[in-house]
Amino acid sequence: MVTTLTIEEKKLWHILEQVTDPEVPVLTITDLGIVREIKINDDNTEIIITPTYTGCPAMDMISMNIRLALIEAGYKNVLITTVLSPAWTTDWMSEEGKRKLKEYGIAPPNPKQQVCSDKLFAADEAVQCPHCNSWHTHRISEFGSTACKALYQCDDCKEPFDYFKCH
């Protein structure tokens, strides 16, 4: 895909790589995989994005930040289109993004597995503590400070931490 990018498209991707997620500021929107496509139309520049979670309140701000970044770079007619399909998954998060998350103190999402099933009292996913790297951790709550996170605690270093749950 990279080989087919025009210079103009590369420039746009480069700008988008600077736009961060307001709730997890170490991640850029390209790390998250929410920019699906860019289109250079005759009379506008169109950025096609997809939300992480249905109710994610950061999406409006992300749209605004994309618009501002492009306007700052001299683009006049910016169109931001939101698509829902195909639905976003944490598997679209870049390896670089996962590394940055961990450094920031949030355990990155595991590859997709059983967590999206409706099986009851399923065993906790093995989640590695982002602080001491122990796998000896347990889930405190399936829901966390934002829609995309669950709350865990490390049984070795005792630190509580957020886990970016696989989705």
Added chain:
Amino acid sequence: MQNFFNSTTSSKVPPQEGFREAYTLHLGDNALILGQRNAEWCGHGPVLEQDIAITNISLDLIGQARNFYQYAAQLLGDDTTEDSLAYLRKEREFKNCLVTEQPNGDWAQTILRQFLFSNYQYLLYQQLQNHKDEQLAAIAAKALKEVAYHLRWSSEWVIRLGDGTEESHKRMLKAIDELWRYSGELFIPAEYEKEVGIDVSLLKNDADNKISAVFEEASLAVPQNVFMQTGGKEGKHTEHLGYILTELQYIQRTYPGAEW
């Protein structure tokens, strides 16, 4: 008072609502009203983690409502927006199922309401994600992963309370007493569902099986031969919806067009 009524009731005829518009609104209204109800727990949950859980579920539901309303606004055209659909329709124009508008009661009642609804919504969205209307399908496919999470969380809580202490068991029995009569409507299709929607009557078997399994583990009996209340899908609501809308719509009714 004169101004109040003039400013909030549109003088022109509302855009024509076809079956597809009505169905989309019905799906959005279910999500909005239950989302609003769950949001009442914000800051009042029994423990911090569960306060966060129920308000996260609320956020997911309000997100779904926005998606449905944005699509409905597009279908209805004129100057309809997601906001005018949420803030400027009257009670009789809302098509949510009665169970979604029932009061929070105690934690047991909130949990049971969520379980009954998520069980229905999970089965519904599994079908809706293959609907020929691509936008409805996309909204359902997107939300399905979240709803699976809601269903698992609420099922576990039904079991935890039902099979918990004498007190928690007693409270689940009371919750069943309060809510069971509203559980049937979910699976009785309205005209617009028959015309353009998923046939919810076909989901009832799977829904009943899930309820039986969870109730059995929770040491709760599934009530038999209860008269089922209906009407919400056609805009005939219990007394509770009016109070919800009064709070939800207050700012827009008092200061029309207010933004922040």
